[in-house]
Amino acid sequence: MAEEKRRFREDAKTSEYLDIENYSLIKELGEGNFGKVVLASFKIKNQLTAIKIIEKQREEDFEYVRREASVLQIASRCPFLCRAMATFQTKSLILLALEYVNGGTLENIIEDRGRLSNKQVLFYASELVVGIQFLHENGIVHRDLKPENILVDEQGHVKIGDFGLVCTGMYGANTQCGYYGTPGYTAPQVLLEEPYDAGADWWSFGVILYEMATNRLPFSPKGNLRQQVESVINREPEYPDSLSTKLRDLIKQLLKKKANQRLGVNGNIRDHPFFSTVDWSNVEKRTLKPPIKPSHESATGFNRKYISFPKEDPSETRMLKGFDYVDPSWLE
Numbered sequence: 455m456a457e458e459k460r461r462f463r464e465d466a467k468t469s470e471y472l473d474i475e476n477y478s479l480i481k482e483l484g485e486g487n488f489g490k491v492v493l494a495s496f497k498i499k500n501q502l503t504a505i506k507i508i509e510k511q512r513e514e515d516f517e518y519v520r521r522e523a524s525v526l527q528i529a530s531r532c533p534f535l536c537r538a539m540a541t542f543q544t545k546s547l548i549l550l551a552l553e554y555v556n557g558g559t560l561e562n563i564i565e566d567r568g569r570l571s572n573k574q575v576l577f578y579a580s581e582l583v584v585g586i587q588f589l590h591e592n593g594i595v596h597r598d599l600k601p602e603n604i605l606v607d608e609q610g611h612v613k614i615g616d617f618g619l620v621c622t623g624m625y626g627a628n629t630q631c632g633y634y635g636t637p638g639y640t641a642p643q644v645l646l647e648e649p650y651d652a653g654a655d656w657w658s659f660g661v662i663l664y665e666m667a668t669n670r671l672p673f674s675p676k677g678n679l680r681q682q683v684e685s686v687i688n689r690e691p692e693y694p695d696s697l698s699t700k701l702r703d704l705i706k707q708l709l710k711k712k713a714n715q716r717l718g719v720n721g722n723i724r725d726h727p728f729f730s731t732v733d734w735s736n737v738e739k740r741t742l743k744p745p746i747k748p749s750h751e752s753a754t755g756f757n758r759k760y761i762s763f764p765k766e767d768p769s770e771t772r773m774l775k776g777f778d779y780v781d782p783s784w785l786e
Contacts, residue, residue, distance in 0.1 A: 470498050471780045472542040474549065477505060479761045488515050488522075488618050492761070493554065496539075503539050506550040507763065510543075510770055518618060519548055523777065525594055525617040526550060530781055533740045534585030536605055536615035541779045546770035547763065548777075555615070557608050557748030560662070561601035566749070570666045572698050574745045576728070578604075578612055579663055580737045583723055585614045586659060590652045593625045597634045597644075599658035601665065610744025624651060637682055638675030643713055645683045656718030660708025667697055672709065687711065700728040 470476055480493045489508035496503055508519055526538035539551040560578065564570070570578075582604070589596060596603075596614065603616040619634045629649035633640075641657035643650035664672045672691030675682065691709065693702050704726050707717035717723050724734055736742055 468780050468785065471496070471540040471551070471784065472778050474542075474544055474547070474763060477503070477549075477551070479505070479763060481761065488518060489548075489550075491552075494551070496551070502554040502556075504552045504554045506552060508548040508550075509764055510546050510548060510767075510772055513772065516772075516774060519550075520774065520777070521620055521622055522617045523550060523779070524622065525589075525620050526552065527779055527781070528592055528594075529617075530783070532585060532588040533738075534581050534612055534614060535588065536613045537781060538779065539781055539784045541777060543774060543777055544766060545773075546767040548774065552615075555605040555607050555613050557606035557610065559602055559606060560604035560612065560666075563606065563746060563748075564601055564666060564669060567746070568669045569696070571745075572667075572701060575663060575666045575701065576732070577742060577745050578666060580729065580732050580734075580742070581612045581740075582614070582659065582662070583729075584734075584738055585612070586655055586718075587723075589614075589620075590624070590655070593623050593628075595621050595624045595630070595652050596655050596658075597621060598636060598639075599655055599662065600636050600639045601662060602636075604662075606748050608748060610746055610748055611740055627651075633679070636675075638671045638673060640682075640686075641713070642683070642686050642711055645679065645686060650713060651719065653713035653716045653719040656708050656716050656723070657713075659718070660705050663701070663708065664691060664705050667701060667705075668694060672705075698728075700726075700730075704728040 476497050477494045478497055480495060483491045483493050483504055489506050491504050491506050494503050494505045495501065508515070523538065523541045526541065529535035529537040536555060537553055539553055541550050543549060596617065597619045598616060603614065605613045605615045607613060621630045624630070629651050631647055631649055633644060633647055635644055639658045639661045641650060641654040644654050661672055673685045673689065707726065710716040713719060717726065
C-alpha cells in the first residue's frame, strides 16, 4: 500500500511538468526549426524554461520532432548540449520545454568582439569538440552547426542547441543524402546532395573556427545554390597572417573538400597540435574558466508581460505515442 501511494505521488508530480496550464509564456526568444521558442515560467517551481512550440499542422514534420526530442533527452548526459526539461503535447501542440540558457549565443560574442584571440578560440573549440564527439558517438549528426545555434550559459560555457535537423542512427558506414543546413556553413557533399556522414559536422565546425578567428566566413553564403557550390568546390579560403600556424592548419584539415580526408573523420581531432595544451579531462568536467563573461540578458530583469499559447484546434486528434518525458533531475 505504501509503495502504491509513493508511486501515485511520483506520477502526480511528473504530470505537473506535462500540463500546459503550469507554464506561463513571457516573451518570444526566436524561431527554431519547425517552431518558435518562447521564454516561459514553470509556475509550480517559479523556474524559467525555454519552450519550443510546434503546431501539429504537417504530419511529415512529426518524424523530425521525434528525433529532436530523443536527442534532447540523450543530451542530459553531456554538459555541452542543450537538454530537455520535459517533452509533452496537447491536442494540437507539441511542446519541448528546454533548459533556459541565458548568456546569448556564440554569434553574439563574435558580433560583440569581432575576431577572437587564439586563447578564446581554443576554449570554445575544446568544449565544442566534446559536444560534437558525444553526438557522433551516439550516431547523431547535427547538420546545422553554426554560431547562432551555439548557446552560452551565464558562466560562459557553450551548449549546442537546435536539434531540429539532426539525423540519427549514423553508425559505421551509414550515410544520408539531401540538402540541410545554413548557407555558408554547409559541407560540399551536402550542397551536392551526395552521401555524407559525420564529416558534414566537422566541415561546419571548421567554418565556425574560421569565423571566430577572422569575423568572416571562409566561403560566401550569397547567391543561389549553384553559386554556393561553385564557391565551396572551386575556391580556397584566404587565411590572414593573424592566424597562428596551428589554428590555420586545423582549419585547413577541417575544410578538406573530400570528406574521407577531413579531420574528425580521418583521425581524432583532439590529437591536433592546436589542442596540445588542452587537458581534455578538465574540459569534459567543465572546469575550464571561460575567457569571456556573457553580457547578454540574464534570467532576471525582463518585463514579465505574459503572452498566450496558440489556440487549440478542437478538430486535431493526432497524438504522438510515447512522447511524454521529464528529465529526472528536474523533478528533484
